[in-house]
Amino acid sequence: MTVPPRGKPWLGPMLWLALALPAARHALEATMTLHMLVQIPLLAIAGWWLRPLLPRGAVKSLAAWNRGGISGLLLASLAAMVWMLPRALDAALEEPWIEMAKFIGVPLLIGVPLAVSWPHAGFVVRGVFLAEVIATAFRLGWLFLLAPQRWCSNYLLSDQQRLGKAMLAIGVAISLLLAWKLMWGRIDADGTRRL
Amino acid sequence: MASLAMYPDDERLAGAARAAFNLYMITAVVLFVLMMLIGLTMRMAQATWLNVPPALFYELLSMHGAGMVGTMSLATTAVMWFFLRKYVRLRLWAFVTNYVLFLLGALCVVLSIFSGGYGALWTFLYPLPIHGMGMWTPGSSALFMVGNLLIGVGSLLFYLDAAAGIIEVHGNLGRALGLQWLLGGTIDPDHPKAVVAGTMVIISNSLGILAGAVALVMSLVNILYPEVVLDALVAKNLIYWFGHQYINATIYMGVIAVYELLPRYTGRPYPISRPFLWSWAVSTVFVITVFPHHLLMDFAQPRWLAITGQLVSWGAGFPVFLVTAYGALTNLYRSDIRWTMPSRLLILSMFGWAAGIVPAILDGTIRNNLVMHNTQWVPGHFHFYLLIGVLSMVLALMFHVIGRRAHAPPNSRADKLGFPVYLMGGLVFVFAFLDAGHLSVPRRMAEHLPAWTFTDKIGSIGAMLVVLAMLYFTIRIMAGLLKAPSAGSAGVGIADAAG
Numbered sequence: 001m002t003v004p005p006r007g008k009p010w011l012g013p014m015l016w017l018a019l020a021l022p023a024a025r026h027a028l029e030a031t032m033t034l035h036m037l038v039q040i041p042l043l044a045i046a047g048w049w050l051r052p053l054l055p056r057g058a059v060k061s062l063a064a065w066n067r068g069g070i071s072g073l074l075l076a077s078l079a080a081m082v083w084m085l086p087r088a089l090d091a092a093l094e095e096p097w098i099e100m101a102k103f104i105g106v107p108l109l110i111g112v113p114l115a116v117s118w119p120h121a122g123f124v125v126r127g128v129f130l131a132e133v134i135a136t137a138f139r140l141g142w143l144f145l146l147a148p149q150r151w152c153s154n155y156l157l158s159d160q161q162r163l164g165k166a167m168l169a170i171g172v173a174i175s176l177l178l179a180w181k182l183m184w185g186r187i188d189a190d191g192t193r194r195l
Numbered sequence: 196m197a198s199l200a201m202y203p204d205d206e207r208l209a210g211a212a213r214a215a216f217n218l219y220m221i222t223a224v225v226l227f228v229l230m231m232l233i234g235l236t237m238r239m240a241q242a243t244w245l246n247v248p249p250a251l252f253y254e255l256l257s258m259h260g261a262g263m264v265g266t267m268s269l270a271t272t273a274v275m276w277f278f279l280r281k282y283v284r285l286r287l288w289a290f291v292t293n294y295v296l297f298l299l300g301a302l303c304v305v306l307s308i309f310s311g312g313y314g315a316l317w318t319f320l321y322p323l324p325i326h327g328m329g330m331w332t333p334g335s336s337a338l339f340m341v342g343n344l345l346i347g348v349g350s351l352l353f354y355l356d357a358a359a360g361i362i363e364v365h366g367n368l369g370r371a372l373g374l375q376w377l378l379g380g381t382i383d384p385d386h387p388k389a390v391v392a393g394t395m396v397i398i399s400n401s402l403g404i405l406a407g408a409v410a411l412v413m414s415l416v417n418i419l420y421p422e423v424v425l426d427a428l429v430a431k432n433l434i435y436w437f438g439h440q441y442i443n444a445t446i447y448m449g450v451i452a453v454y455e456l457l458p459r460y461t462g463r464p465y466p467i468s469r470p471f472l473w474s475w476a477v478s479t480v481f482v483i484t485v486f487p488h489h490l491l492m493d494f495a496q497p498r499w500l501a502i503t504g505q506l507v508s509w510g511a512g513f514p515v516f517l518v519t520a521y522g523a524l525t526n527l528y529r530s531d532i533r534w535t536m537p538s539r540l541l542i543l544s545m546f547g548w549a550a551g552i553v554p555a556i557l558d559g560t561i562r563n564n565l566v567m568h569n570t571q572w573v574p575g576h577f578h579f580y581l582l583i584g585v586l587s588m589v590l591a592l593m594f595h596v597i598g599r600r601a602h603a604p605p606n607s608r609a610d611k612l613g614f615p616v617y618l619m620g621g622l623v624f625v626f627a628f629l630d631a632g633h634l635s636v637p638r639r640m641a642e643h644l645p646a647w648t649f650t651d652k653i654g655s656i657g658a659m660l661v662v663l664a665m666l667y668f669t670i671r672i673m674a675g676l677l678k679a680p681s682a683g684s685a686g687v688g689i690a691d692a693a694g
Contacts, residue, residue, distance in 0.1 A: 123359035124289070124352065131351065131405060138409045143416065146426065183369040183398075187362050 012049030012107075019043055020103055029093060032086075032155035033163045037170070040083050040106055047111015059116060068125050072117025077132070079109035084140055086151035086160070093154045123187075130178060134171050141167030201459050202599045205281045212280075215291050216273060217676045220593055222294075223270035224669040227586070230262040231665055235658040241643045242651035250330050252641035253314030260317030261304050261339075264442055265346055267581060269297050270589040271448035272353060275396065277592065278389040278455045283360030289353050296349030303342025311335020316639070318438055319343070321414055321430035325421070333418045340411045340418075347404045347411075350441075354397045354404075361394055368394050372479065373472035386467055388454040392447050395479045400444040402483060407437030428495055435489040443482050446548065446580065449588035450519060453541050456595055457523055460538035460604070461530035465522060474514035481511035491564040501561065508559035512552040520545050535604035536594040539614050544587035547621075551580025554629060569639075571650070572632025579625045582661065583618075590668060597675025605675070613667045620660025627654030 018024055019042055028039035066072045082088050083106060091098040121129070144164030150157040181187065198205075208216050233255050240247035247255070276290050307313040312331040315324040324336035358368065365371040371394040376382045410433040416423055458465040487504025490496050523545050532538055554576035558567050567573070598604040631650035636643070643651055 123362070124355045127355040127358070128352070131401075131408075135405055135408050135412070139412055139416075142409070142413060142425075142429070143423065146423065148422075148424075181367075182358070182362075183367060183374075185367055187367055 009049075009052040012046050012051075012053065015042065015046040015049065016103075016107055019046065031162075032089065032152055032159045033166055035089055035155075036084070036163060037166055040102075043103065043106035044080075044111040044114065047107030047109075048115040050107060050112055051115035054112070054116070062116070063120070066117055066120065069117030069119070069121035070125055072113035073121060073125065073129050076110045076113040076117070077129070079105060079113075083110075084136070086155075090152045090154055130174070134174050134178075137167045137171030137174065141165065141169075141171060199459055199462065199464065201604070203281075206277070206599075208596075211287055215287060215294065216277065216596075218294060219269060219273035220596075220676055221673055222298075223266055223273070223589070224593070224665075224672050226262060226266040226269075228662070228665055228669050230259050230266060231658070231662045233259045233262070235655065235662055238651055238655040238658050240641065242648050242655045243643070244652070244655060247641070249641035250312070250314065253316070253330075254308050254312060256639065257314050257316050257339075258305070258308050261308075261343075262301075263581070264317055264438075265297065265301060265304075267445040267585060267589075268346075268350065268441065269294070271445040271585065272350070274452050274589060274592050275357070275389070275393050275448040276353075277596075278387075278451050279357060279360070279393045282387045282390055283357070283364050285360050286356050289356030293349035293353040296345045296352070300342040300345035300349070303338050303345065307331075307335045307338035307342065311338060313339045315339075318434060319411070319414065320434060321410070321417070321425055321427055324414065325418055337415055337418050340415055344408060344411050347407055351401060351404050354401050357393060358397050358401075361390060361397070365390065368398060372476055373467075374476060376469065376472055377476060382467060382469060382472070384466060388465075388467060388471070389451045391467075391472065391475050392451050392454070395475050395482075396444045396447045398479055399440045399447075399482045403437045403440030403444075406433045407441070410434050410437065428490075428493060431490060431493065432486070432496075432500075436486045439486040439489060440482060442577075442581075445585050447478075447482075447515070449544070449585045450515075450548075452588045452592045452595075453519065453523060453544060456537060456591060457526055457541050460535070460541065461526050461532045463526055463530050465526050471518050471522070474518040478511065478515040481507050481514070485511040488559040488564075491559075491561050492568050505559065505561050509556060512556055516548060516552055520549055533604065535598070535606040536610045536614065537591045537598065537604055540587045540591035540594065543614075543618060544584050544591065547583025547587055548580050548585075551576060551584050554579065554632075566635070567632055569637055570632040571628045571636050571638045574638055575625055575628030575630075575632050578628060582625065583621045590672075593668075593672045593676070597672060597678070600675060600678050605671070609667065610671070613664050613671075616660050617664035617668070620657050620662075620664060623657030624654055624661055625657075627651070627657055 019028070019039065025039075028034050028042075083102065088098070088102075092102045093099070118126075141164045144151075144160050144167065146164075147157075147160065150160050152160065236245060236247060237252060237255055237259065239245040240252060272293060276285060279285060311334065312327070313324070313335045314330060315327070315336065319336070319340060324339065325333055327333070327336065361368065361371045369375070371390050373382070373386060373391055410430050413425055413430065417425055454465065484503060485507040487496065487500045488508040489504070491501055491504060523542070527542065554572060557563050558572055558576060594605050594610075627650045631647065631654070632638075634647075634650065636647045636650060
């Protein structure tokens with residue numbers, strides 16, 4: 001993922017607003033799979049694309065607190081954990097203020113920290129982050145598949161199990177992609193010298 | 196190609212690097228002795244020479260298994276670091292972080308066992324750890340698992356740093372493995388074998404650790420929320436995928452010492468070749484896919500997985516081993532090898548690895564496995580290649596390093612006595628296990644029937660000899676490592692290698 005094409009800093013806010021439109025919101029919250037694997041990642045991408053709009057001074061002053069991108073990636077991971085909980089998805093559907101928190105929190109606490117931190121992260125930090133992403137996809141996928149009852153009162157058990165299968169597939173896909181990249185791809189040598 | 200100078204300058208250890216290496220090696224030898232004493236206690240209990248209550252026996256068995264696997268990994272990681280740092284940039288913080296996380300993890304494991312009574316063995320096979328039946332609590336199992344997670348994270352950090360260093364020099368892991376030369380082209384004679392072996396370990400063990408991390412966290416979820424019931428067969432597959440690769444990685448990290456040191460003692464180059472690269476490439480695939488041979492007894496396992504485990508285990512043991520053993524023998528043949536402690540241990544390690552593979556392949560055959568899987572044949576096989584194979588590789592490097600500080604490879608009278616005691620003790624110890632397996636004596640049993648105790652007694656005598664030799668090695672190595680390096684210890688040339 002990259003920053004929006006040069007000269008198009010409005011892409012982030014546009015995507016953010018588009019996702020907030022009632023039609024888009026209802027469509028993407030209709031199933032647990034779409035909610036967790038499409039709407040929330042798109043909100044994070046909208047946050048990533050907000051990066052060019054951030055004041056330069058603020059980014060610069062935060063850099064001292066974000067060596068190697070570690071703090072930002074940690075913040076994004078912790079915020080993402082919240083939106084992996086079925087209870088949080090349920091609450092977002094039932095409580096408007098939690099839905100609001102999702103629409104503000106995911107772009108600002110996941111997307112923006114990722115956009116600010118990823119370029120500063122070296123090979124080891126990115127490796128740890130991606131290893132945890134893969135492990136989390138497998139753990140959550142397994143959990144959603146084996147749960148004997150539904151964990152969201154708004155979604156069916158079959159939907160929850162479909163989400164589990166999708167997460168396992170995502171874990172496999174990221175693993176294969178990374179394996180290919182590491183074995184045969186071109187890797188930024190500069191990144192290997194950083195933390 | 197690896198240097199033929201006995202003590203090249205680029206291997207010199209100084210300052211923080213020396214302190215870290217010493218910490219690794221001293222910790223390793225001390226832990227080896229402690230774990231061996233635990234092992235001896237268990238063998239003597241089975242021989243009815245000691246009275247050890249069954250609950251304590253399983254605690255000791257858990258400690259011995261987890262402790263030996265972890266310590267072997269710690270020591271061979273130091274072997275890989277010692278040689279790989281000559282060819283790629285390794286950051287000391289990653290090496291030290293691995294050590295610190297290992298210690299923290301080990302502390303959790305020790306507390307879970309001796310304070311919490313955990314006795315579900317190092318394989319933490321679901322659902323046994325969760326059901327202690329009053330002997331241990333789920334909390335102590337959780338502590339054991341957290342300890343394993345810490346140790347795994349430490350290893351992963353070290354591998355990521357090593358991968359970064361290798362990619363910085365070679366572009367990607369495929370080129371580091373030498374895949375570009377498999378089908379043709381001129382092989383770079385300076386392509387380091389340490390990089391090839393290290394890359395294989397990084398690929399396979401990172402995957403294994405990832406699988407272990409998934410199984411461990413899911414087991415922790417089950418401890419916290421018992422209503423979340425895991426599929427025991429999936430958990431077992433993940434655990435053995437992790438466990439097989441983790442312990443196998445110790446051979447592949449340890450064998451770097453053979454590639455690097457043997458040519459110096461024989462005085463002959465040990466060039467890289469196409470068969471060598473093929474063997475490591477094939478073994479990379481095999482070591483990742485061979486784990487189902489641990490589950491041949493699981494009737495619910497899909498048949499295709501069992502057949503995969505069977506077929507791959509017939510092949511997995513051979514490629515790297517054959518190429519390495521053949522290379523070592525041709526390197527040795529008609530050479531003016533100087534028989535000192537490091538060279539003796541290097542050759543012994545080849546024998547231990549070779550002989551240890553044979554019972555493994557026998558046991559990896561479904562028909563044999565039905566009869567032998569739960570017998571002492573299995574500890575006979577893995578003690579063979581770990582005690583006489585991998586530990587000898589590690590000891591060879593330790594003796595080599597203390598030789599640098601004494602200006603000559605160690606070869607004192609006590610060394611000459613200690614080596615055969617270790618060898619004879621080791622052989623008696625492992626053959627007692629193998630013979631017990633042949634007699635169908637079950638493994639993992641705290642109490643043995645009178646008919647089984649003969650091999651237990653023979654095994655205990657062998658273990659006593661091994662402990663005796665290892666105690667001597669430990670004192671010798673600790674004294675040697677802690678000795679201040681003298682100003683003139685650099686660059687002893689090839690003449691010394693030929694001796």
